[in-house]
Amino acid sequence: MSLQTHNSPDAVPGEEFDYEALPEGYGLSHNMMAGAFAGIAEHTVMYPVDLMKTRMQVINPSSGTIYTGISNALSTISRLEGIRTLWRGMSSVVVGAGPAHAVYFGTYEVVKDLAGGNAQDGKHHPLAAASSGACATIASDALMNPFDVIKQRMQVHGSTYPTIWNCARTIFxxxxxxxxxxxxxxxxxxxxxxxxxxxxxxxxxxxxxxxSKAYDPMTHCVAGGLAGAFAAGFTTPLDVIKTLLQTRGLSQDKEIRGVSGLMGAARIIKREYGWSGFFRGWRPRIITTMPSTAICWSSYEMAKAYFRRTLREGEAARAL
Known part of the structure; x- marks a missing residue:
């Protein structure tokens, strides 16, 4: 795919078109809208599993040991707090995911193009894909990190924040x-x-x-799910550390409340749970990430295909 525009005046509505060739008027804004749609779809569908992952990872003396697995977490939360608790804090994700994923996929497409990943040479460009992904997450996480903190504060057991705005004001x-x-x-x-x-x-x-790089929903879904599963398993220890840092303000432990960096958080996790502590919540993380990335990539590619087809049909109509 190239960010450059390719005109196709002979295209007709309903006719199969080259997914990689862009119609007139297709640009970065369409990729960003597709990314926003993908981000909201991904996070809202998988949010309950993400909440259970947070509950299993957080170090909280009042509740940190009662969640021993996904089924146990689900039954415990449903019995003690009600099934609606599984969606507590989701509004923070909805508010933040749209803009963050718009930036995410917009950056990805721009950097990938600059790095030569869209070259029409028939070759595979894994380094261009990797570098564009790294740049995309640096940009989007700067926007999403505060919303992620709010989300996890509202997900933990005993959270009393009625709204995301109340949570944000209290933290600040x-x-x-x-x-x-x-x-x-x-x-x-x-x-x-x-x-x-x-x-x-x-x-x-x-x-x-x-x-052939043709639009194929099944390919986008399966490839996205497999890619997410491998990446999630590899980075679970860092996710556990991130959760501790983001929920430190809720802990009764003075040392946890004062921790401020990766190594300090890692020492606490190692002391409390041993090396296995770095893989707390890895199953729900993979279970969350695999369908999440499948949904995300499927939604993104579907939205791009929709925008392209709509613009191409407009070109054909104007050419008549």
Whole structure:
């Protein structure tokens, strides 16, 4: 795919078209709208599993040991707090995911084009995909990190925040602006390799499964899911550390409340749970990520295909 426009005045509505050739008027804004749609779809569908992952990872003396697995977490939360608790804090994701994913996929497409990943030479360009993914996550996480902090504060057991705005005001008043970004370096330490690996794997799986690069929903879904699963398993230890940093303000432990970096958080996790502590919640993380990335890539490619077909049909109508 190239960011440059290719005019096709002879195209007619309903006719099969080259998915990689862009119609007149297609640009970065369409990729960003497709990305926003993909981000919201991904996070809202898988949010309950993400909440269970957070519950299993957080170190909280009042509740940290009662979740021993996904089924146990689901039954415990449903019995003690009600099934609606599984969606607590989802509004933070909806508000943040749209803009963040718009930036995410917009950056990805621009950097990929600049790095030569869209060259029409028939070759595979894994390094271009990896570098574009790394740049995309650096840009989008700067926007999404505060919303992620709010989300996880509302997900933990015993959270009393009625709305995301109340949660944001409370965090800012009691812990300052830095609380929204204390996990950002760790987040990047996790998401840069995660996204680089995911994008490289997605491009690789897609090339093997669909060498013609035609729009194929099944290919996008399967390739996205496989890429997300591999990346999620590889980066779970950093996700555990990120969760501790983002929920530190809720802990009764003075040391946890004062931790401010990756190594300090890692020492606490190692002391409390041993090496296995770095893989707490890895099953729900993979279970969340695999369908999430499948949904995300499928939604993104579907939205791009819709915009392209709509613009191409407009070109054909004007040519009549």
């Amino acid at each position: 008043r009691t812990e300052g602006l830095s609380a929204f970004y204390v996990s950002y370096p760790t987040t990047l330490t996790m998401t840069v390799p995660f996204t680089a690996f995911q994008f490289m794997a997605y491009e690789s799986f897609s090339k093997v499964m669909n060498p």
